[in-house]
Amino acid sequence: MLEVLKNLWETSGFAQFFLDPDGWKSGIMILIAFALLYMAIKKQFEPLLLLPIAFGMLLTNLPWPGGGIFHPEWFEGDINWAALGGQYHDAAGNHIDPGLFDFLYIGVKMDIFPCLIFMAVGAMTDFGPLISRPSSFFMGAGAQFGISFAFVVACLLGFDPQGAASIGIIGGADGPTAIYLTSKLAPELLGAIAIAAYSYMALIPMIQPPVMKLLTTKKMRQVKMEQTRPVSKTEKICFPIIVTVVCVLILPSVAPLLGCLMLGNLFRESGVTDRLSDTAQNAMCNIVTIMLGTSVGATAVGARFLKLETIMIIGIGLAAFIFATVGGLIIGDIMYFLSKGKINPLIGAAGVSAVPMAARVASKVGQKENPSNFLLMHAMGPNVAGVIGSAVAAGILLTLFG
Amino acid sequence: MNPVIQLTVERGQHLTTAEMFMNAGIVILVVFGVLLLMYILISISGKIIQAITSIGSKKEKKAEPTPAAAPAAPAAAAPVSGEEFSSGALKLKNCDEKTAAMIMAIVADDTGIPLNELVFKSIKLVEKK
Numbered sequence: 001m002l003e004v005l006k007n008l009w010e011t012s013g014f015a016q017f018f019l020d021p022d023g024w025k026s027g028i029m030i031l032i033a034f035a036l037l038y039m040a041i042k043k044q045f046e047p048l049l050l051l052p053i054a055f056g057m058l059l060t061n062l063p064w065p066g067g068g069i070f071h072p073e074w075f076e077g078d079i080n081w082a083a084l085g086g087q088y089h090d091a092a093g094n095h096i097d098p099g100l101f102d103f104l105y106i107g108v109k110m111d112i113f114p115c116l117i118f119m120a121v122g123a124m125t126d127f128g129p130l131i132s133r134p135s136s137f138f139m140g141a142g143a144q145f146g147i148s149f150a151f152v153v154a155c156l157l158g159f160d161p162q163g164a165a166s167i168g169i170i171g172g173a174d175g176p177t178a179i180y181l182t183s184k185l186a187p188e189l190l191g192a193i194a195i196a197a198y199s200y201m202a203l204i205p206m207i208q209p210p211v212m213k214l215l216t217t218k219k220m221r222q223v224k225m226e227q228t229r230p231v232s233k234t235e236k237i238c239f240p241i242i243v244t245v246v247c248v249l250i251l252p253s254v255a256p257l258l259g260c261l262m263l264g265n266l267f268r269e270s271g272v273t274d275r276l277s278d279t280a281q282n283a284m285c286n287i288v289t290i291m292l293g294t295s296v297g298a299t300a301v302g303a304r305f306l307k308l309e310t311i312m313i314i315g316i317g318l319a320a321f322i323f324a325t326v327g328g329l330i331i332g333d334i335m336y337f338l339s340k341g342k343i344n345p346l347i348g349a350a351g352v353s354a355v356p357m358a359a360r361v362a363s364k365v366g367q368k369e370n371p372s373n374f375l376l377m378h379a380m381g382p383n384v385a386g387v388i389g390s391a392v393a394a395g396i397l398l399t400l401f402g
Numbered sequence: 403m404n405p406v407i408q409l410t411v412e413r414g415q416h417l418t419t420a421e422m423f424m425n426a427g428i429v430i431l432v433v434f435g436v437l438l439l440m441y442i443l444i445s446i447s448g449k450i451i452q453a454i455t456s457i458g459s460k461k462e463k464k465a466e467p468t469p470a471a472a473p474a475a476p477a478a479a480a481p482v483s484g485e486e487f488s489s490g491a492l493k494l495k496n497c498d499e500k501t502a503a504m505i506m507a508i509v510a511d512d513t514g515i516p517l518n519e520l521v522f523k524s525i526k527l528v529e530k531k
Contacts, residue, residue, distance in 0.1 A: 129514075134444040141430075141437040148426035155422040160414050164422075168429075230516050234451050242443055250436055377514025388440070389433050396432045400425060 016063035025302030026061040033058035033297075036195075045202035049175065049293050053195060056297025060101060069099035070298040075109050075187060101298035104291050108183055108190070113292040114176035115260040120285030121176070121387065122264025123277050125355065127239050129381040132228035135335065136347075140385025142331030143351030144393045146171025146324025150316050151397075157312055162186045165397040167313050170197045171320030172390030173204075173354040179296065180257055181394045185401055191299035192310040196317035201354045207318070208325050208349050208361050215329040216345050220336055221369040223344040225378045236269040247392060253402065254395030261391065324352045328382065350379040353386040495526030 009015050017023035036054035040047040060070045074080040074088075082088065084103070088096045107113040130136050151168035159167060162185040169178045170193060178197040182190045200207065212221075240262035248255045267277040332348020346366050350358040359379035366375040417425065494502050502525045510517040 131444060131448060134441045134448070137437040137441040137444075138434075141434045144433045145430060148430045151429065152422050152426045155417055156419075158416075161417050161425070162413055227511075227514070227516065230519060231448075232451060232455060234455070235448055238447055238451065239444065242447060243440060246439060246443060247436065250439075374512055374514065385437065389437055392436045393429055393433050396429050400428065 013063040020063070022303035023063075025306045026063070027302075028306060029061040029300060029302040030058060032300075033061065036199075039202070046198055048289055049198050050202060052290055052293025053198065053297035056101065056294035057191075057195075057300045058297075059294070060298040060300065061302050064099065070101035070105065070295075070301065071096070071099065072188075072299055072301055072304060074098075074102060075105060079106065079109060101295050104295040105298065107288075107291055108179060108295050109187070111180055111183065111256055113288050113295075114180040114183075115256045116284060116288045117176040117292060118257055118391075119260040119264035120280050120288070121355065122240070122261040122266075123268045123280035124285075125265060125268075125384055125387070126380070127265060127384055128231040128236060129228065129377050130384050131231045131235050131239055133378070133381050135343075136351075136381030137385045137388075138335065139328050139331045139348040139351040139382035140387075140389040141351075142348060143324045143328035143353075143382070143386050144172060144389045145327025145330075146173075146320040146322070146352070147390070147393050147397075149323040150320030153316050153319060154312075157316070159309075159312075160186075161401045163189055165401050166193055167316050168320060169193075169390070169394055169397065170200065170313075170317035171324040171352075172386075172393055173197070173201055173321060173324060173352040173358065174387060174390040175201065177257065177353075177390050177394045179292070181397060184398060188304070189309070189313065190296065191301075191305055192313045193317070194296040195300060196314050200317055200321045201357060204321075204352075204354055204357045205361050205364075207321055208352075208358065209365050211322055211325045212329060212346055212349050212362070212365050215326065215333065218369060220333070220341075220345050221366055222373065223336070223341060224370065224373050225344055225347075225375065226342065228378070233269070233271070237266070240265040240269070243388065247388070247395070251392060251395030251399060253398040254391050257394065258388070258391045261387065321352070325349050328352060328386075332382075344373075344375055344378065347375055347379040347382050351382040351386040351389070353383070353390050355383050355387060356380065358386070359383040492522050493524035493526075495524065497525050497527050501525075 010019070017027050020026075033054045036050055036057065039045045040050035040054060060068070071083065071088075074083045080088070083096070084098050084106075086095075086097060088098075090096055147168045149168075150171045151164050154164035154167040155161065166178075166182040166186040166189050169181045172178065175194065175197050179190065179194055182193045186193075244259055244262040247258050264277075264280050267273045267280055328348040328351035329345060330348070331351070332343070332345030335343045335348070336345040344366055346362045347359075350362045352358050356376075359376055359382075362379040363374065363376040366373045492502070497505075502522075505525055506517060506520070506522055509522075510520055513520075
């Protein structure tokens with residue numbers, strides 16, 4: 001009787017937390033997953049992404065019979081296709097079956113999901129504000145300063161250049177780009193980087209306003225901007241084609257990411273592919289978000305995630321976000337002076353990508369200072385320029401360290 | 403991969419402080435360079451497209467036949483040209499024209515959509531019960 005109970009206990013999931021040397025780490029990760037679920041559901045911080053990420057994290061850290069739902073070691077370097085085909089035995093000779101997330105993760109590892117998400121982003125984005133005021137490109141470029149800053153800090157803290165580049169891209173505030181680059185350069189850091197990137201994107205309303213107030217005067221924040229010129233349909237159609245040709249010719253490594261972004265936008269603007277545009281914006285985006293979110297969350301396996309390295313990544317990621325905002329605001333300040341006070345420098349902070357959250361924050365801060373000030377459409381220009389800027393930065397890092 | 407700027411840094415290999423700053427500088431410089439190029443191209447293409455569109459619209463105006471009855475009814479000419487830009491009739495219910503104009507301006511400012519691109523079908527006063 002006692003033997004049966006003992007057997008029952010030993011085969012239970014609860015016992016794994018105590019018997020497995022890394023079991024306690026899984027326990028902590030489950031608590032972190034609960035905290036993220038709380039933030040997603042109760043606080044509504046980027047719920048569409050944080051919820052699947054948190055649930056993926058929960059599932060991957062629960063003890064599973066037969067070896068688990070995800071095996072990150074099969075994706076280090078080249079994909080272990082034999083293991084995915086059911087031909088894997090552990091050191092003790094036990095047969096290990098592939099889990100659900102092993103298959104879903106192929107979409108991350110082979111850059112399918114980040115590119116499809118970018119296609120959806122392209123289909124949802126109106127580049128009109130950027131086309132009508134092309135100088136917004138400079139604010140989008142300035143906000144990439146956070147990437148360079150974080151790269152140097154990560155190198156100084158002992159990360160190799162590939163890891164540092166992956167950490168630096170958190171400053172681009174662009175989830176798919178961060179996942180795309182990290183899965184290529186430092187896949188072992190993917191869980192920490194994706195969670196840091198999406199968490200900070202959700203925290204933009206808290207991170208950015210103090211920096212904005214620090215780098216602008218009340219007078220600057222009160223500037224009401226003039227309405228930009230209307231953009232013709234032809235310009236909107238030409239824009240994705242020009243961007244694709246120029247960027248891909250300069251940085252071929254970024255072709256899949258930027259190409260998909262611009263293809264999605266062409267679906268939207270061409271006016272002849274409404275069904276494709278609708279699918280990219282809704283059905284495809286939702287399906288890919290579920291698969292991307294859960295499989296990225298699944299990479300946060302306790303034994304690999306709970307390290308000093310992760311805490312460092314989260315710390316550097318926060319600094320990257322702050323310095324990206326600083327970079328965008330400095331360019332905004334310069335443009336304020338060059339335009340003789342016609343451009344509100346707050347819109348520079350929107351250059352950190354994170355569409356449309358960063359633009360909303362810039363608009364909200366501006367409206368606080370002057371209730372009749374509506375900056376949202378003006379801030380969308382630097383915001384979408386930031387998306388292109390962070391993709392370009394990813395391409396350079398990939399060329400340098402890939 | 404571009405062999406000109408490839409540094410071939412192996413995994414685990416660390417950079418010197420000078421290399422760190424050099425790489426960080428390259429990233430920000432190239433980002434600025436590419437986006438500057440985009441700025442130039444988008445500005446130029448915008449101006450070209452605008453010029454072509456305005457030439458096209460001028461040609462269309464020239465091609466339109468002049469009304470034969472013009473000398474007989476010169477006063478009617480103005481409303482006809484105004485109708486070409488109409489976005490349809492706007493129904494006002496318990497709302498004067500001045501208030502309607504103000505509402506339309508606020509909506510245009512709030513949404514950032516130029517007034518000539520917005521279509522208002524009706525504006526009516528909703529009284530609180």
